[in-house]
Amino acid sequence: xxxxxxQIVGLALSLILVVFYFxxxxxxxxxxxxxxxxRHPLIGNFFNFPMSNQQETFTLWSQLFGDVVYSNxxxxxxxxxxxxEAVEDILTKKAGNSSNxxxxxxxxxxxxxxxxxxxKQPGAEHREERKLLHTGLSPAGLKVWANMVDSQANKYVRSxxxxxxxxxxxxxxxxxxxxxxxxxxxxxxxxSYGEGVFENHGPELxxxxxxxxxxxxxxxxxxxxxxLIPLLKYVPDWFPGAGFKRYAAKCNRLExxxxxxxxxxxxxxxxxxxxxxxxxAQLLExxxxxxxxxxxxxTAFQAGYEATYVSVTVFILAMLLYPDVQTKALEEIDNLTxxxxxxxxxxxxxxxxxxxxxxxxxxxxxxxxLGVPHVTAEEDSYKGMRIPKGSIIQVNVRLIHHDPRNYTxxxxxxxxxxxxxxxxxxxxxxxxxxxxxxRRMCPGRFLADMTTYSAIVNILTAYTIKPAPGKLVPxxxxxxxxxxxxxxxxxxxxxxxxxxxxxxxxxx
Ligand SMILES: *[C@@H]1O[C@H](CO)[C@@H](O)[C@H](O)[C@H]1NC(C)=O
Ligand SMILES: *[C@@H]1O[C@H](CO)[C@@H](O)[C@H](O)[C@H]1NC(C)=O
Ligand SMILES: *[C@@H]1O[C@H](CO)[C@@H](O)[C@H](O)[C@H]1NC(C)=O
Numbered sequence: 001x002x003x004x005x006x007q008i009v010g011l012a013l014s015l016i017l018v019v020f021y022f023x024x025x026x027x028x029x030x031x032x033x034x035x036x037x038x039r040h041p042l043i044g045n046f047f048n049f050p051m052s053n054q055q056e057t058f059t060l061w062s063q064l065f066g067d068v069v070y071s072n073x074x075x076x077x078x079x080x081x082x083x084x085e086a087v088e089d090i091l092t093k094k095a096g097n098s099s100n101x102x103x104x105x106x107x108x109x110x111x112x113x114x115x116x117x118x119x120k121q122p123g124a125e126h127r128e129e130r131k132l133l134h135t136g137l138s139p140a141g142l143k144v145w146a147n148m149v150d151s152q153a154n155k156y157v158r159s160x161x162x163x164x165x166x167x168x169x170x171x172x173x174x175x176x177x178x179x180x181x182x183x184x185x186x187x188x189x190x191x192s193y194g195e196g197v198f199e200n201h202g203p204e205l206x207x208x209x210x211x212x213x214x215x216x217x218x219x220x221x222x223x224x225x226x227x228l229i230p231l232l233k234y235v236p237d238w239f240p241g242a243g244f245k246r247y248a249a250k251c252n253r254l255e256x257x258x259x260x261x262x263x264x265x266x267x268x269x270x271x272x273x274x275x276x277x278x279x280x281a282q283l284l285e286x287x288x289x290x291x292x293x294x295x296x297x298x299t300a301f302q303a304g305y306e307a308t309y310v311s312v313t314v315f316i317l318a319m320l321l322y323p324d325v326q327t328k329a330l331e332e333i334d335n336l337t338x339x340x341x342x343x344x345x346x347x348x349x350x351x352x353x354x355x356x357x358x359x360x361x362x363x364x365x366x367x368x369x370l371g372v373p374h375v376t377a378e379e380d381s382y383k384g385m386r387i388p389k390g391s392i393i394q395v396n397v398r399l400i401h402h403d404p405r406n407y408t409x410x411x412x413x414x415x416x417x418x419x420x421x422x423x424x425x426x427x428x429x430x431x432x433x434x435x436x437x438x439r440r441m442c443p444g445r446f447l448a449d450m451t452t453y454s455a456i457v458n459i460l461t462a463y464t465i466k467p468a469p470g471k472l473v474p475x476x477x478x479x480x481x482x483x484x485x486x487x488x489x490x491x492x493x494x495x496x497x498x499x500x501x502x503x504x505x506x507x508x
Contacts (some may be wrong), residue, residue, distance in 0.1 A: 317492075372502075
């Protein structure tokens with residue numbers, strides 16, 4: 001059989017690659033890699049690396065290979081972390097070497113999502129933007145926002161009353177139609193840009209933000225060949241199969257606007273004294289760099305909305321599935337207020353059961369099942385295993401949140417687990433892994449938590465959550481997975497507790 005020239009060249013190339021591969025292996029030395037699924041030479045786990053439902057496969061791998069698992073696709077190192085302890089050691093204690101982000105060609109370069117603080121590589125810009133976000137979102141910075149959070153949650157229930165009051169016993173009160181979560185979005189808006197900006201440019205900016213969130217989910221939920229073969233980014237847009245480039249070009253235009261437009265509108269109104277108080281106003285007054293303010297605040301605005309929406313949806317579902325928990329929550333609120341007033345952010349220390357519910361919401365439904373990947377900037381080792389430089393590190397957050405060693409009956413919604421009799425029995429706070437890790441932890445976590453608490457006490461002051469008439473109660477927590485996991489829609493009834501209670505929400 002005669003070989004064609006192309007076959008000979010191909011064979012020669014393969015041989016060179018194999019030799020090169022073994023030479024590199026020989027040089028590497030040191031600790032062995034963490035255990036993981038068997039790899040082929042050169043292509044590694046190309047055929048068994050999960051391209052969808054990654055979290056499920058990673059959970060299976062954790063059962064087979066342990067707490068830290070290694071895989072390799074075409075020379076790219078992947079390390080999956082399955083315990084809070086390993087997160088602490090690798091991503092927190094050594095954050096200096098493990099806080100890079102992967103350079104995803106599709107998402108960052110072509111779609112243009114790389115502007116956001118969330119995706120930026122460490123460096124001066126990233127450091128500065130995080131500093132600004134901390135100013136506006138740390139617990140101390142949030143003190144001035146407590147009243148605002150309260151009043152937005154009041155408004156939220158008011159909109160439910162208006163929206164659902166038509167005929168109390170009909171389906172009109174059934175989720176999701178009447179559970180309009182607009183006000184969660186409004187709160188993030190006003191916190192970011194101010195009430196005046198909301199009045200003048202609300203619809204435009206909210207619409208833009210929603211489109212941005214769609215691009216985020218769609219881009220990150222899909223697997224793009226160009227991420228593995230970056231040269232593909234040079235194919236012309238009209239080329240057959242280059243649909244990804246046309247999609248990217250369309251998104252890229254919006255990504256440009258997302259970083260600049262809200263800030264420009266705010267700055268203009270701010271100069272005219274019409275913007276109202278906001279994180280942007282606060283940072284402008286401190287004289288921070290304008291470009292950095294624009295980007296830091298735009299990142300918070302994007303990231304903030306979905307988190308609150310998901311928490312409230314999960315809360316209502318939990319009340320539907322666990323009526324005993326709801327009874328206890330209602331009782332705790334009534335013990336404090338006797339139905340005479342609406343609890344505020346300041347009441348939280350006196351509502352430990354509600355506080356435990358907030359923790360359990362984060363644990364029971366993991367909003368980011370695998371977090372956002374980190375990349376190591378230097379070689380590292382963990383418990384005698386080598387973590388190569390450039391490893392893409394993914395944390396199986398959902399698995400950590402449901403580890404039976406730390407949470408008994410992990411799939412049951414049980415706030416009591418966070419109210420142990422002996423303080424030493426307190427399980428791991430789910431927030432420690434729910435909001436990212438080490439230097440990449442989400443600075444907005446305190447605001448998200450405050451908003452969730454506030455939505456809960458406001459809803460439970462007005463309503464009891466019940467099954468929708470004629471509809472099946474969902475069999476459990478069902479979700480659509482992506483970078484952000486969103487509970488599937490379900491039906492429920494919000495039954496007013498009494499007219500007197502609804503009166504508390506009347507505008508004064
Ligand atoms: C980062 O890695 C280098 C080289 O391995 C090491 O000397 C340094 O101590 C590491 N830094 C941190 C913060 O772990
Ligand atoms: C409410 O108060 C009653 C009477 O003091 C007490 O028995 C009950 O445990 C309290 N309930 C909650 C959930 O705090
Ligand atoms: C979780 O459980 C493991 C195994 O029992 C234990 O080693 C670890 O300390 C626990 N973590 C926390 C934060 O409780």
